[in-house]
Amino acid sequence: xxxxxxxxxxxxxxxxxxxxxxxxxxxxxxxxxxxxxxxxxxxxxxxxxxxxxxxxxxxxxxxxxxxxxxxxxxxxxxxxxxxxxxxxxxxxxxxxxxxxxxxxxxxxxxxxxxxxxxxxxxxxxxxxxxxxxxxxxxxxxxxxxxxxxxxxxxxxxxxxxxxxxxxxxxxxxxxxxxxxxxxxxxxxxxxxxxxxxxxxxxxxxxxxxxxxxxxxxxxxxxxxxxxxxxxxxxxxxxxxxxxxxxxxxxxxxxxxxxxxxxxxxxxxxxxxxxxxxxxxxxxxxxxxxxxxxxxxxxxxxxxxxxxxxxxxxxxxxxxxxxxxxxxxxxxxxxxxxxxxxxxxxxxxxxxxxxxxxxxxxxxxxxxxxxxxxxxxxxxxxxxxxxxxxxxxxxxxxxxxxxxxxxxxxxxxxxxxxxxxxxxxxxxxx
Amino acid sequence: xxxxxxxxxxxxxxxxxxxxxxxxxxxxxxxxxxxxxxxxxxxxxxxxxxxxxxxxxxxxxxxxxxxxxxxxxxxxxxxxxxxxxxxxxxxxxxxxxxxxxxxxxxxxxxxxxxxxxxxxxxxxxxxxxxxxxxxxxxxxxxxxxxxxxxxxxxxxxxxxxxxxxxxxxxxxxxxxxxxxxxxxxxxxxxxxxxxxxxxxxxxxxxxxxxxxxxxxxxxxxxxxxxxxxxxxxxxxxxxxxxxxxxxxxxxxxxxxxxxxxxxxxxxxxxxxxxxxxxxxxxxxxxxxxxxxxxxxxxxxxxxxxxxxxxxxxxxxxxxxxxxxxxxxxxxxxxxxxxxxxxxxxxxxxxxxxxxxxxxxxxx
Numbered sequence: 001x002x003x004x005x006x007x008x009x010x011x012x013x014x015x016x017x018x019x020x021x022x023x024x025x026x027x028x029x030x031x032x033x034x035x036x037x038x039x040x041x042x043x044x045x046x047x048x049x050x051x052x053x054x055x056x057x058x059x060x061x062x063x064x065x066x067x068x069x070x071x072x073x074x075x076x077x078x079x080x081x082x083x084x085x086x087x088x089x090x091x092x093x094x095x096x097x098x099x100x101x102x103x104x105x106x107x108x109x110x111x112x113x114x115x116x117x118x119x120x121x122x123x124x125x126x127x128x129x130x131x132x133x134x135x136x137x138x139x140x141x142x143x144x145x146x147x148x149x150x151x152x153x154x155x156x157x158x159x160x161x162x163x164x165x166x167x168x169x170x171x172x173x174x175x176x177x178x179x180x181x182x183x184x185x186x187x188x189x190x191x192x193x194x195x196x197x198x199x200x201x202x203x204x205x206x207x208x209x210x211x212x213x214x215x216x217x218x219x220x221x222x223x224x225x226x227x228x229x230x231x232x233x234x235x236x237x238x239x240x241x242x243x244x245x246x247x248x249x250x251x252x253x254x255x256x257x258x259x260x261x262x263x264x265x266x267x268x269x270x271x272x273x274x275x276x277x278x279x280x281x282x283x284x285x286x287x288x289x290x291x292x293x294x295x296x297x298x299x300x301x302x303x304x305x306x307x308x309x310x311x312x313x314x315x316x317x318x319x320x321x322x323x324x325x326x327x328x329x330x331x332x333x334x335x336x337x338x339x340x341x342x343x344x345x346x347x348x349x350x351x352x353x354x355x356x357x358x359x360x361x362x363x364x365x366x367x368x369x370x371x372x373x374x375x376x377x378x379x380x381x382x383x384x385x386x387x388x389x390x391x392x393x394x395x396x397x398x399x400x401x402x403x404x405x406x407x408x409x410x411x412x413x414x415x416x417x418x419x420x421x422x423x424x425x426x427x428x429x
Numbered sequence: 430x431x432x433x434x435x436x437x438x439x440x441x442x443x444x445x446x447x448x449x450x451x452x453x454x455x456x457x458x459x460x461x462x463x464x465x466x467x468x469x470x471x472x473x474x475x476x477x478x479x480x481x482x483x484x485x486x487x488x489x490x491x492x493x494x495x496x497x498x499x500x501x502x503x504x505x506x507x508x509x510x511x512x513x514x515x516x517x518x519x520x521x522x523x524x525x526x527x528x529x530x531x532x533x534x535x536x537x538x539x540x541x542x543x544x545x546x547x548x549x550x551x552x553x554x555x556x557x558x559x560x561x562x563x564x565x566x567x568x569x570x571x572x573x574x575x576x577x578x579x580x581x582x583x584x585x586x587x588x589x590x591x592x593x594x595x596x597x598x599x600x601x602x603x604x605x606x607x608x609x610x611x612x613x614x615x616x617x618x619x620x621x622x623x624x625x626x627x628x629x630x631x632x633x634x635x636x637x638x639x640x641x642x643x644x645x646x647x648x649x650x651x652x653x654x655x656x657x658x659x660x661x662x663x664x665x666x667x668x669x670x671x672x673x674x675x676x677x678x679x680x681x682x683x684x685x686x687x688x689x690x691x692x693x694x695x696x697x698x699x700x701x702x703x704x705x706x707x708x709x710x711x712x713x714x715x716x717x718x719x720x721x722x723x724x725x726x727x728x729x730x731x732x733x734x735x736x737x738x739x740x741x742x743x744x745x746x747x748x749x750x751x752x753x754x755x756x757x758x759x760x761x762x763x764x765x766x767x768x769x770x771x772x773x774x775x776x777x778x779x780x781x782x783x784x785x786x787x788x789x790x791x792x
Contacts, residue, residue: 148680408701412669412692415679424685 063386063393065120070128070163078125079382081390084116084162091221092161101175103154105422113394119383121152123374124159130372131163131332136284139326142368144292145336146356147376150419153336156376157288160334164286170229171221172274172287172323178341180210180316181299195301199238200265204315205303211263211316215256218270225283226250232276235269237262243269264315271319275328285331287323291338295321296364324367335368378416391425449512457508464505481507538587538594545601548617552608570612575622577602582623636750638665648750652742654769655735657713661743665751667705673740674709682733690737694745694765698756706744710736742768
């Protein structure tokens with residue numbers, strides 16, 4: 001199976017055929033905006049420095065779509081921007097619980113503009129298309145989003161999450177797997193006491209404060225959907241406390257938030273119910289895991305001296321990894337890779353490459369086999385021009401940035417990398 | 430310079446403001462001429478064609494000196510250069526100075542200032558008159574290619590000029606130069622201006638564009654900085670794509686500051702996204718320190734900064750045949766065509782680094 005998946009990165013068709021996705025024909029957009037059509041493409045007609053003046057404004061006028069639901073985006077909307085409604089955004093972002101759903105750059109931008117707008121990209125459109133046309137009676141599909149650093153893997157995952165929210169799916173979030181694997185602060189000794197032996201299984205370890213945060217975000221995201229979901233099994237939390245058959249998810253979650261010691265067990269119960277129940281009782285479920293490669297390497301947590309825990313020795317990690325297998329139906333698993341924390345993990349050790357196999361390792365690659373790879377790259381011409389036009393329209397860019405020459409400089413300096421472009425524009429203004 | 434002594438034997442060099450009468454200097458000049466004549470005979474040369482340069486070379490030959498200080502070496506100077514003259518004042522029979530600005534300490538300078546102001550008034554009156562008659566000035570004064578004289582240069586023209594006085598002169602002159610009829614006083618203004626000696630940019634004839642196997646036009650150049658060496662190839666009609674050692678631009682330079690350094694030539698000419706760049710870069714680490722065993726612990730230095738500088742120089746050089754002479758001149762004036770001569774300073778024995786010393790302990 002490994003060889004097959006390795007092949008699939010070269011020939012995407014094979015992989016699509018293996019999964020249960022109904023393929024849709026992607027039509028090329030009618031209007032293409034390229035840099036070649038613009039004024040400054042002619043080298044020889046350029047005037048010397050002293051006479052050229054800033055003031056030629058970008059001619060792109062149509063850069064925003066009015067459609068805020070990702071389900072209704074068409075192929076013509078790809079490369080334009082759309083705005084996430086405020087009520088949706090406040091559900092998705094959970095910075096109050098010390099975890100970042102979107103990127104930090106994007107949060108900063110939203111704070112200053114009071115508006116959450118992002119680019120609709122080709123792979124995002126693709127992934128939504130797959131989710132709309134999948135056969136949900138078959139085992140779940142695993143999607144692995146990969147690409148260079150800062151190319152928008154996390155943003156793509158949130159785009160899919162927004163789609164599922166609008167379709168009333170149950171969402172099981174994990175905004176950063178690595179945050180479960182490290183102490184909040186390694187330099188404060190008091191922080192290190194926050195891990196404990198699991199009450200359920202003594203071989204595993206709980207991280208109670210993180211579990212409470214997770215329950216909070218889970219409740220915020222799904223809201224009233226949790227009242228209709230019932231348990232199918234009796235759970236004995238402790239000697240005197242238990243949950244009977246037919247108890248709702250919302251009451252379990254509230255119980256877990258109240259009793260911190262039990263919070264991790266509640267998460268385990270929720271994840272088990274999602275796997276066990278079928279489409280008649282459980283709504284369609286989306287599992288998102290960012291920095292998924294963290295789940296297949298050593299943690300920074302330790303109980304004994306110099307012995308670091310493995311990810312599956314955490315009870316949360318154990319349950320999440322079970323959820324990432326294709327043993328259940330009526331749902332989807334979307335994962336994204338991340339490189340920087342790995343470089344932090346092993347000092348002075350550089351990874352051989354940024355290929356998914358290098359990041360996931362043998363274990364991770366076997367675990368997620370077979371999966372659908374989704375490649376994210378740098379901005380295309382249309383995407384970067386609409387992003388810049390948006391910044392200009394909101395008066396985020398001023399001065400020499402407004403000229404075509406300034407625009408070209410921004411494009412070359414960022415090298416079309418979305419995160420770098422945002423970083424430069426945020427620091428320039 | 431020889432030590433000048435009085436008849437009593439006191440050192441005149443230590444006395445300040447000593448000035449010599451015209452007769453005394455004339456006497457010394459005649460002595461000098463005799464001496465030069467004698468020297469020419471000694472050297473077996475014709476005294477009539479014996480110049481001051483010959484005097485210098487013959488003194489160097491007769492009294493060879495390896496002293497490093499130039500002023501300490503033996504020399505034979507002209508008395509006019511050696512002895513400062515007395516200031517001669519034009520005075521009447523009672524001894525009163527004729528110039529009414531004599532007591533300002535620098536009469537010629539203030540006389541010039543008065544003259545400039547009178548010219549300014551004239552120009553203003555002319556402008557007012559012609560404005561009523563609706564007559565436009567014939568030409569304009571073009572001051573491009575020259576700048577005002579510096580303080581030191583003005584000092585040579587007048588005696589005893591201080592900085593505030595110099596500022597006064599320049600402000601007065603620039604007021605005159607701004608007038609529409611300033612072209613009438615061109616001689617006066619240009620007296621106080623220095624014309625630039627324009628240097629021509631690098632020889633464009635040496636750099637020629639070549640054509641690729643695929644029919645693409647390119648030019649090659651090499652750039653260096655510290656120990657980094659970059660071989661750069663710039664393609665015309667590109668899309669702003671930059672590859673370094675086979676890697677993409679943003680992969681090779683994760684820091685934005687390094688990228689900014691590399692694309693400065695394009696930024697300056699406003700030609701981003703016009704060219705493609707393919708570079709091979711090597712070096713940049715201080716290799717001796719990294720490899721030596723038993724040396725003091727050193728943090729690994731970042732080679733990327735010097736590599737970025739080397740690539741920048743290579744790009745600027747390779748751009749010249751594409752952008753033409755005027756743009757190449759812009760690059761040269763921005764300092765992008767000159768190599769940075771700075772190098773890492775060597776470690777000295779008896780201390781930790783180039784400058785850092787061992788900790789001093791009494792015992």
